[in-house]
Amino acid sequence: MDSAAQPASHSQTNISRFGDQATWRETLQNALVITRREVRDSFRDWRIIIPIFVLTLFFPLLANFASRLFIRLFEGYGADGENMVEAFLPLMPMIVGFFPVSISLVIALETFVGEKERRSLEPLLSTPLTNTELYLGKVFAATLPPLLAAFLGIFLYLLGQILGSQQWRPDPILIVQIAALTTVQGMVMVTGAVVISSQTTSTRAANLLASTIILPMSLLVIVESIIMIQPRYRSVLWYITGGLVIVTVLLVRTGARIFNREELLGRSVDELNLRWAWRVFIDQFKGKGQTGFNLWRWYRYSVFPTLRSLKPALYTIGVAIIASFLMGWYFSTVWTLPLQDSYDNQIILNNLRDFWEQASRDPTWVGAAISQNVRVLLVASFLGLFTFGVLAILVVIIPFSILGYILGNITYAGLRVTPFILAIVTHGVFEIPAIVIAGAAALRAGSVITRPPNEMTVGEAWLRAIADMVKLGIGLVLPLLIIAGILEVTVTPRMVELAIKIGF
Amino acid sequence: MIEAYQLTKYFDKFLAVNEISFSVEPGKVFAILGPNGAGKTTTIRMLTSILNPTSGKATVAGYDVVTQAAQVRASVGVLTEQHGLYERMRGLEYLDFFGRIYHLSAEYRQKRALHLMERFGLGDALDKRVGEYSKGMKQKLALVRALLHDPPVLLLDEPTSAMDPQSARLVRDAIKELRQDARTIILTTHNLPEADELADKIGVIRRGRMIAQGDFESLSTRFVGPPTMELRTVQPLNGLVQAVGDLVTVTASGDDYILYTTPTPTETNTQVLRRVLDSGVDVLTLSRKSQTLEEVYLHIVQEDEE
Incomplete structure (x- = not known):
């Protein structure tokens, strides 16, 4: 071979520009090499280009026309034109922006799973690019074209409104708000698509699973639309944006963790291996190395070690509960209830006696108390699984903010707090630990996918966390709730009655 | 130089590669033979730092495949079993993309890509879309991609599998030239005459184990007599x-x-x-x-x- 084929030192690659030695700037440059190619490739695909073109250029014109039509229609029925403009016109740019940005989901699925399916990923994986560079490059590539199309669509719509018959002058903050919302929506869809892609090997399977992104996002856009047409509540959209940023961060964390060479090449078929899943679940439920089932050994070698391993989540839930209680207390000073006007010991005593009589006649009251708590914790656990544990925390802490609010009001009204505290603490000694444990297990089961242990796949880590959740639920939470339920119906009213009677 | 010591890879509980050890000197070609599913591709992927070994050690061009993965990947040219080309790109554009990844200068990657395309008989297909290439042309383009950054180590998985005899001869001659240039080359193949022609050393993998290795003479004497x-x-x-x-x-x-x-x-x-x-x-x-x-x-x- 001639000189071009055989330079003296062989590799012409500057090795220091890769891996740990690369600077952030070089990492970004490396990622952008991927982005450029992917974007160029996307623009060669008519299945992507035509929808983007139509949604970017045609849809804003249609939206302009539709908004004029609606305003005239409502004005015809006597609606205030100016208020209609303020309520209705800002809605459209949000919708106009959402449609092109939703294409990012399609591009992301194509970029990640499509490459996997066509086996074109391996040559890329053989290059010195890091997993982060590959991940960033692909995320940018999936996000940028639809996002730019969305901004162009919003711009065209606004231009039509500003120059058109409405002569609408939108608040710049509103435009920033819509742009921010559109951007994070795109990011959520792309980063969610990466997580989905990691669990599939075919575009078909990925498209089916993509409904888990597109349906909640569509529901969210409906909620956002309802908020948008009420100018007074538009600030709520900032909270939604903030929430979506958190979801994006969690999805990026998950995606960056699972977008690695080992995971990408390790999975070859979309097989639901129920036997394996059951084995993993049972193994975790019983405890490692435990054969057969012995209740004593189960508690000693499985339940309690799991509880110990849950420490960080337990602390998180504990802190969240305290914060929630204090926030409830704080709000009692903002929105104070007129308790001093309605507080009557005799009425409370009568109520308690009625309660006690009915409860002693009907043993199902105990069951009702237990099942109410079980239901709430089941809902919290289920929601936590699909929201990185966030909704598990929320459901668990809300009752504590209510407690804080009521206790704050009682204190503020100068009333005796002992009966109230006894009403909580008597059975709460068992109920609160049960809530904390259940909340912590749900938090970990939901959040483990953002950072599964190194030696485990996301699926295995999730399954094991769910097994832990079930284990603690059966082994600790349920017994504690049963005790709490019995105390709540049989002892708590007596304690409160006693405290009121003796004026304690 | 490639050195592997007791390389082992498990996929969950499946043992894909079982304590494989070998070494390949610069300027030598090591052919790995074995039936489908024997562990050849997994071994190549571990040597490319795409998969981490479950246990064992390997160095490629002096870099550890686990702790210096980026350096290993910068030092190897890999022809993967599946070519994985981007079919909407043009031949030259495709090579330019990979040249950028390796941070080759614009002038060098242009010159190098043109040279290699000519060398492998793809001179007429520079601006053709890869999707329009024949199977053999795609294989050659994938090989050009592996050689583009002029790596000291080449890992070639079935380099001539889809080629007509004339193209296969072209590639075999190129491999011989590359060997003379003191490159370390590992190739996996089912084509035994090809391995015989190219390899200085042969390893046979079966069910994840290296059941025999050595030069042809020693293997022949040992196993056939x-x-x-x-x-x-x-x-x-x-x-x-x-x-x-x-x-x-x-x-x-x-x-x-x-x-x-x-x-x-x-x-x-x-x-x-x-x-x-x-x-x-x-x-x-x-x-x-x-x-x-x-x-x-x-x-x-x-x-x-x-």
């Missing part, structure tokens, strides 16, 4: 077969030929010749009857099965 010599005479042998029986092991004979084996051909052949000539029979040829790699390979696999 000493080489077979063929003596052809002008006149009939007339009882000479018995006359050399104390020197060699005769495996077959006819009127004017005799096939024999000997563990020490250099010394014994002279003695055999002397006896034949002394008996007044003229020797037409004395040649070594070559064993094919296929025979050797089948012996190795059979012995492992037993």
Whole structure:
């Protein structure tokens, strides 16, 4: 071979520009090499280009026309034109922006799973690019074209409104708000698509699973639309944006963790291996190395070690509960209830006696108390699984903010707090630990996918966390709730009655 | 230089590669043979730092495949089993993309891509979309991609599998040239004549284990036995077969030929010749009857099965 084929030192690659030695700037440059190619490739695909073109250029014109039509229609029925403009016109740019940005989901699925399916990923994986560079490059590539199309669509719509018959002058903050919302929506869809892609090997399977992104996002856009047409509540959209940023961060964390060479090449078929899943679940439920089932050994070698391993989540839930209680207390000073006007010991005593009589006649009251708590914790656990544990925390802490609010009001009204505290603490000694444990297990089961242990796949880590959740639920939470339920119906009213009677 | 020591890879509980050890010197070609699913591709992927070994160690071009993965990948050119080309891109554009990844200068990557495309007979397809390439052209483009950054180590998974004989010859000649340039090359193949032609050393993998490795001579002697010599005479042998029986092991004979084996051909052949000539029979040829790699390979696999 001639000189071009055989330079003296062989590799012409500057090795220091890769891996740990690369600077952030070089990492970004490396990622952008991927982005450029992917974007160029996307623009060669008519299945992507035509929808983007139509949604970017045609849809804003249609939206302009539709908004004029609606305003005239409502004005015809006597609606205030100016208020209609303020309520209705800002809605459209949000919708106009959402449609092109939703294409990012399609591009992301194509970029990640499509490459996997066509086996074109391996040559890329053989290059010195890091997993982060590959991940960033692909995320940018999936996000940028639809996002730019969305901004162009919003711009065209606004231009039509500003120059058109409405002569609408939108608040710049509103435009920033819509742009921010559109951007994070795109990011959520792309980063969610990466997580989905990691669990599939075919575009078909990925498209089916993509409904888990597109349906909640569509529901969210409906909620956002309802908020948008009420100018007074538009600030709520900032909270939604903030929430979506958190979801994006969690999805990026998950995606960056699972977008690695080992995971990408390790999975070859979309097989639901129920036997394996059951084995993993049972193994975790019983405890490692435990054969057969012995209740004593189960508690000693499985339940309690799991509880110990849950420490960080337990602390998180504990802190969240305290914060929630204090926030409830704080709000009692903002929105104070007129308790001093309605507080009557005799009425409370009568109520308690009625309660006690009915409860002693009907043993199902105990069951009702237990099942109410079980239901709430089941809902919290289920929601936590699909929201990185966030909704598990929320459901668990809300009752504590209510407690804080009521206790704050009682204190503020100068009333005796002992009966109230006894009403909580008597059975709460068992109920609160049960809530904390259940909340912590749900938090970990939901959040483990953002950072599964190194030696485990996301699926295995999730399954094991769910097994832990079930284990603690059966082994600790349920017994504690049963005790709490019995105390709540049989002892708590007596304690409160006693405290009121003796004026304690 | 490539060194692997007890490389092992598990996928969950499936043992794909089981304590494989070998080394390849610069300027040498190591051919890995084995049936489908034997662990060849997994071994290549570990040497490319795409997959982490479950246990064991390996260094490629002096870099550790686990702790210096980026450096390893910058030092190797890989021809993957599936070419994985971007079909909407044009040939030259495709190479330019990979050249950018390796941070090759614009001038160098242009010059290098043009040269290699010409070298492998793709000069007319520079601006053609990759999707329009034939299967063999795609294979060659993938090989060009592997050579683009001029790596000191080449890992070639089935380099000529989809090629017509002429293209395959072109690629084999290129591999020989690359070897002369002191590059370390590993190739996996099912094409045994190709391995025979190119490899300095051969390793046979089966069910994740390296069941045999060495140069062709040593493998042949070890698994098939000493080489077979063929003596052809002008006149009939007339009882000479018995006359050399104390020197060699005769495996077959006819009127004017005799096939024999000997563990020490250099010394014994002279003695055999002397006896034949002394008996007044003229020797037409004395040649070594070559064993094919296929025979050797089948012996190795059979012995492992037993």
